[in-house]
Structures are given as structure tokens and as C-alpha cells.
Amino acid sequence: MFNVRKPTLLLNENICRDNIRFMSHKAGWHNLEFRPHFKTHQSAKIGKWFREFETEKITVSSVSMAEYFADDGWNDITIAFPVNLRETDEINKLAERITLNLLVDSVETVQYLAANLNSKVKLFVKIDTGNRRAGLDAKDFKGITNVITAMEKSANLNFTGFLSHAGHTYNASGREQIGVIHKQEADALAGLKKLFHSAAEKVIVSIGDTPSCTTEDYFKGVDEIRPGNFVFYDVMQHELGVCDSAGIAVCLACPVVSVRRDKQEVVVYGGAVHLSKESLTDGLDRKYFGLVVNINAAGWSLPLKDCYVKKLSQEHGVIKMSESEVKNIKPGDLIGILPVHSCLTANLMKEYLTRNNETITMMR
């Protein structure tokens, strides 16, 4: 049984390894390079579980995270984030010791790198296929040409392909819409690959979001996938129809500190500094911050009907309970919460507790 004194992020290693196996095999079936995003778990130990499925290349979201995993022996890393020019010194040091893939979306950035990098890096042109965050529009052929051409000025900058993140699948109404977004993305990048096929020996197309990579089977023209969240999944993915709730590998165990049976509410030690304030809206238009489960010797139950995290302050969570569930709860009991967004919860908790009472650390 878990030894929990304060809010603790439980990790079910079996579920997690199953998720890794599934995605690794799926990449294999489709003949795709599997370059998982490690920003979700941020843990050297969990990274090693991927090695068992022959993962050799990874994705991270910051220079700091690249340093952390390079220190752990990963030697082909993509920083899937537009290059931060203020970390050129750190990038130079990394590029000396590993194969480093960076993202660019402007001529200014490429020119700055040409003038300031001392080692070879591979550059992806970041393409915006509708997520509206960073990147050049997939139809902006002139802009893309300019960026690729600018790379030719420096022997250290090697154009390697096109990369996008269809994060807008997270706002999809369900699996059907995920499919539409995913096909648009794959086709747009495959189109660019054809158009710019002569710009590199092999132009790589890399895509990334967990919803598409989990549910879709159309990968025409795609070379590489970079999903991250699938390692744990979460309530958001469950609500999208991407995973079932038994596929969620992490659960925040929270001590009960106050019970209001009259209001069917329970206050737990477990708030915004543990779960994050990521929320969803249910069918009755109520905002919620997590689903509620029972903690047991095997791990945790499926979500309890009509129970949800209603409010979060810094350290408090207010949980709405069903009449039957609130009856027997008392201060000192444990309640489990499935997080809305496991990446943010893991980032806040900084470590995991397995069913063997082993603590798994993350980068700090």
C-alpha cells in the first residue's frame, strides 16, 4: 500500500509501460521513427523504460531538459520549441556532445544562429498547421524558402525537415474532428516535403500530438512522431475519446482534511500547487479540475460516479462527492484525483511514488 503523508503523485508502472509499448509498436507498424516527447514525465528513470522498446531519439521542450537527458546518455535530441537565442552558449555546449535538432521559423533566427553557433545542428522549419502558436504557415512557400535559403550561409546549420504540432486537436469535439485535423497536418507537411525535396538528402516530416498519434492510422508522407502525454494520459485525453480512464497512469493521492456531509463536499490537502489549475467543463457546464477515485492496494479504482474536483486554491481542493461516497469519508482518509492535464501535475509534483513505494525523481 502507498505510504502517503501529503499530496503524492502515484504512478502505476504497468499502465505506463503498456502506454509506452502501445505507442512504440504503433510507430513500428507504420514504419515511423518514434521520438517520444519527454516533457510529460521529465524523468531519467522513466526515460530508461523507453530504452526497453529500443527508443534512441527523444524530444524535449527546453534547453534545460535537453541538458538533463543528455547527461543521462540520450545523444539525439530535438528541442521542439522555437530556438531561444538567449541560450546560445548552452546550445553550443550541447551541440558539441550530442546530435541536436532545433526549430526555427524566421530568417532573423537563422541568421543569428549562423553567426553564433560553433557546432553543427540540424534545423527543422517549424510549420503552423492550424494550432496558431509558433511556426510559418504551411502555405507560406516564400517564407519557408527564405528560411531554408538562410541556412545555406552556414556550414553548421543543416536543414533537416518540417515539424509541426497539431495542438488544436486538444480542442477537438471528439475523435472524428481529431482525424480531420490530423489529415490536414500530415498532408500539408507531406506537400512541403515534395516541394522542398531537393533541399536536403532526406527531408524529414515530424508530427507530434498525442490525440492524433493515438487514434489515427493515416501517416502518408510522415517520417516521425513525437507524442508525449500518452505516457500517462489524463482526464483531458479521456474526455477527447483518446484513452479510456483505465489507461491513465498517474493519480494524485490527497489526504482528506475536512468533511462537509451536509453539502456533500470534502476538502483535501491537494490544490493548485499540486494539480495545476487546468480545468475542463462537464456536460452540465460545470468547471472541474480532476476526477475522483478510491485508492486501494492495487492502485486506484475507476472514476467514482458524480464525484469531481470543484474548486482549487493554493493547497486546498474542494471535492463534490456523491451521497453514497461522502457517507463514510473522514479526516485522515485518502482520496485519489485523476489529473486533467498530467504534464502540468507531474511538473508541479517533481516526483512519483510507485506501488512498490519506490520514489522516482524528475529533473528539478
Added chain:
Amino acid sequence: MFNVRKPTLLLNENICRDNIRFMSHKAGWHNLEFRPHFKTHQSAKIGKWFREFETEKITVSSVSMAEYFADDGWNDITIAFPVNLRETDEINKLAERITLNLLVDSVETVQYLAANLNSKVKLFVKIDTGNRRAGLDAKDFKGITNVITAMEKSANLNFTGFLSHAGHTYNASGREQIGVIHKQEADALAGLKKLFHSAAEKVIVSIGDTPSCTTEDYFKGVDEIRPGNFVFYDVMQHELGVCDSAGIAVCLACPVVSVRRDKQEVVVYGGAVHLSKESLTDGLDRKYFGLVVNINAAGWSLPLKDCYVKKLSQEHGVIKMSESEVKNIKPGDLIGILPVHSCLTANLMKEYLTRNNETITMMR
């Protein structure tokens, strides 16, 4: 000038000290005990600035935080959170070395403490004056009587008064409504103090939220105030009319990594893992996650007109800029963001950078 390579929480020490001076003096004018809440800054060093204003008693929100500040020499601490019975060992150790004030709101909890505590603690009865989180209803005289009576079974448990947190001022429409909520709270607790005056030598009434403590001057029957957020304030307090934007003492400096002049948008390295996903809604019903300022040698500017943080993902922030502001921005520049909720941002960032390029650490 600030030396910033990645997202960095800047702290203007002058503004912060002014905020501390203001609240400390205000408590003095009203003859109130000043027991500031240290959950916002979570820093031994910033705690020491309070000592200059003769603060001797503090509030924290967890046993871990109490341990951290006790280690730094604070010897009268209130853990303003319903007691977590799973940390009884830690509480026993703390109670041996400092004056420890705890919160209870049920007979079960008091009975558990009576059976398990080895040292003397002071107990506040936690009262709910409308925030609907933890606590007994202020009109539940029977429930309150039962809790106080249960304390008499153990010589280690000393009833010390009534404590509430009118966190619902954060949802107030403005200063007028803050005043109404505050007066209700003060009157409810003062009423209980009269009713239960014989239950202790001196029954303490302790209230806490930053909006009330900043804007209100009605403290009839109140003995102690415990505001926390005022040390930095933030955009939420500004929107409530509690502080002006020049009173905000922290600002997240973020490197610009991508510029979309066509869309008047800028992407910065600075996302949900730096700012938190706390949001507000503006007059046009748009959700936003922070206001935008220019970083300069003196610190930062007032908020830039028509600029706001529009979207946050794990490490990215998407900033909507005005036409005039977006013109001259390029990758590698710095943009400042005033956080919506400084407590959550500070908790994520784990350290501050002052204008002297001094790094101030927090508890980990």
C-alpha cells in the same frame, strides 16, 4: 540590468518592501496583531524583510512550510489549513520547538489530536463565513460548542479562538462588495467571540484575505490579520481594485522566440509551468493569463495598452500585442508578464531575481 537567459521571476525589492511596510503599519494603526501569510513568497530571505517591521508571528499553509520557516527561526506559526492527520509525527516535532497554532473544524479531528499529540498546541476553530471551503458555519453554535468541548479532554489542546478566510472576496465585483463580505466576516467572528468568551482566557479572532486587509478599515472585534498575497500583489488584485499596477512587485521576464507580425502575436518562452494557468476574463469576455510590460533598467513599465497573454501551453506563451508594440519586437528580446496570481507563479518559479542580479531562493 537583469541577466535573463530563460523565464525568470523578477522581484522589485522596493515595491515589495513598500507593500510590507503598508500592511504592517495598517495593522498597527488598527491595533491588530500582524501575522502575515508566507505562502505567497515562501522565502526565508523575504521573511527577514518582515522582521524589520517587527513581525514575530507568521502564517503558513502546510506542515512542510512551517518546518522551513521554523528552521529559519520563526517560533510562532499558524498553519492556516485544516490539520492533516497524516502528518501527526511532523506536527509533534514542530510543537516541541515552537508555538504552533492549528485549525480544526470537526470533533473527529480534535479527538484524533487528543489521542496522538504529545506536545501543547493552540487550536483555532475554523469558521466558514461564506467562502464555502473548509470550516464550520458561523451560525452552527452547536457544532462549534462540540468542537471546543472536545478540546477539553486533552491538556495538549488549547482553544485559542476563531479563524476564517474570506476567500470569496476574490470573486467580488469590486471594492464595494469586498466591504460587504468583510463586514459580514468580522461581525460573524466578533459575535462568536462574545458568545464563547469564557472558553479561553482571551479568545482571538483572526481573519485573512488580502483584498479586505488592504482596502477595509472596519476591524471591530478582530484581533489579528493574516494577509499574504499583498507582499507581491498581482493582476487579479489589480482587477479587483485592491492595488494599482505599480504596486505589483513581481514580473516574469520571458525571452521572445517567435514573432508573427501579421497576426500581431508573439510567442515567448514562458508558459503554464512558469506562470500557472490562472486566468481572468477581460471586458470583451476574452480569457487572459497576464498583462504585458516592457523590461527596462529600472525594472519594468506599466502594463502596455491592448497587450495580454492570450494562450499558455506547457512552455509557450502566446501574447497578443498592439500594432505599435509588435513592430519592433524580434526573437531574443525580453517581454515582461505581470502574473494573474503571484502566489502560483512564485511557487512554480522557485526563485526570484532582484535588480542587483541577486537570486533569492524559496523553499523546495
